[in-house]
Amino acid sequence: MNSPLLELHALNKRFGGVHAVRDVALTVPEATILGLIGPNGAGKTTLLNMISGTLLPSGGEIRFNQRRVTTASPEKRCRMGIMRTFQNLSLLSDLPNLDNVALGANAWHRNGLRDLCGFGRAREQRLRDEARANLEAVGLGGHEAALPGELSYGNQRKLEIARALMGRPSLLLLDEPAAGLNNRESQELAELILALRDERQLTVVLIEHDMDVLMAVSDTVAVLVEGAVLTSGAPREIQGDARVIEAYLGQDDIFDDLADA
Numbered sequence: 001m002n003s004p005l006l007e008l009h010a011l012n013k014r015f016g017g018v019h020a021v022r023d024v025a026l027t028v029p030e031a032t033i034l035g036l037i038g039p040n041g042a043g044k045t046t047l048l049n050m051i052s053g054t055l056l057p058s059g060g061e062i063r064f065n066q067r068r069v070t071t072a073s074p075e076k077r078c079r080m081g082i083m084r085t086f087q088n089l090s091l092l093s094d095l096p097n098l099d100n101v102a103l104g105a106n107a108w109h110r111n112g113l114r115d116l117c118g119f120g121r122a123r124e125q126r127l128r129d130e131a132r133a134n135l136e137a138v139g140l141g142g143h144e145a146a147l148p149g150e151l152s153y154g155n156q157r158k159l160e161i162a163r164a165l166m167g168r169p170s171l172l173l174l175d176e177p178a179a180g181l182n183n184r185e186s187q188e189l190a191e192l193i194l195a196l197r198d199e200r201q202l203t204v205v206l207i208e209h210d211m212d213v214l215m216a217v218s219d220t221v222a223v224l225v226e227g228a229v230l231t232s233g234a235p236r237e238i239q240g241d242a243r244v245i246e247a248y249l250g251q252d253d254i255f256d257d258l259a260d261a
């Protein structure tokens with residue numbers, strides 16, 4: 001078993017009277033993919049935000065690489081190797097794709113932006129080379145000079161992932177990366193996520209409503225209901241768990257559309 005990269009201990013988050021995350025305990029080993037599922041409002045995004053540091057927990061502990069990061073700033077966590085993408089695209093529409101990707105270096109490189117503005121040519125070249133390699137890695141080689149808006153929506157999602165890779169993460173947090181993608185794009189995205197795990201040894205925590213994608217890539221699936229972990233296990237165990245199907249009350253066809261494995 002790989003050693004744990006991310007550990008959540010008795011994690012809680014309250015928003016006034018709303019107990020959004022309750023006593024969550026999860027361990028994510030290195031180079032594995034954890035999929036988070038649960039009905040709307042179950043606490044998935046809140047949990048991801050606490051891992052990235054944009055929200056502080058009301059109680060509990062987060063450990064990354066054996067270090068306590070519970071209250072560390074998002075910037076510090078980026079520099080430690082935790083990068084994320086967002087539900088809504090956050091690309092800069094008037095910058096070429098290569099620059100959009102290179103900007104991701106800003107997460108770990110304090111001078112990232114300045115380098116891109118022409119200071120320190122050798123460093124600028126290195127950043128550009130790395131950005132080009134990351135564009136290649138997500139299948140967007142050849143699109144360096146185009147603007148994000150000239151790419152399909154699916155490719156814009158990949159562009160966001162390429163930008164996150166510039167932070168040289170060991171943990172990548174993906175919030176609904178398949179939202180708005182067609183079937184082919186979703187399948188390509190799933191292949192990309194698996195390649196990042198297998199070729200770069202990346203650890204991934206993924207929120208995804210597209211069950212085909214989530215079940216295809218996750219090593220472990222954790223089911224959140226009303227802020228608490230109902231159960232966690234391998235995708236096949238989760239799909240056959242009557243408690244999980246019941247938790248999606250009114251959505252009892254939740255696993256019906258899964259493509260045959």
Ligand SMILES: Nc1ncnc2c1ncn2[C@@H]1O[C@H](COP(=O)(O)OP(=O)(O)OP(=O)(O)O)[C@@H](O)[C@H]1O
Pocket residue numbers: 015018020038039040041042043044045046047
């Ligand atoms: N900033 C906030 N202030 C107050 N309540 C919040 C805040 N953020 C989230 N909540 C509440 O916390 C609960 C969990 O929300 P969260 O967005 O984490 O769920 P989710 O599982 O990601 O839902 P979805 O699948 O719809 O995105 C909900 O009841 C939500 O209304």
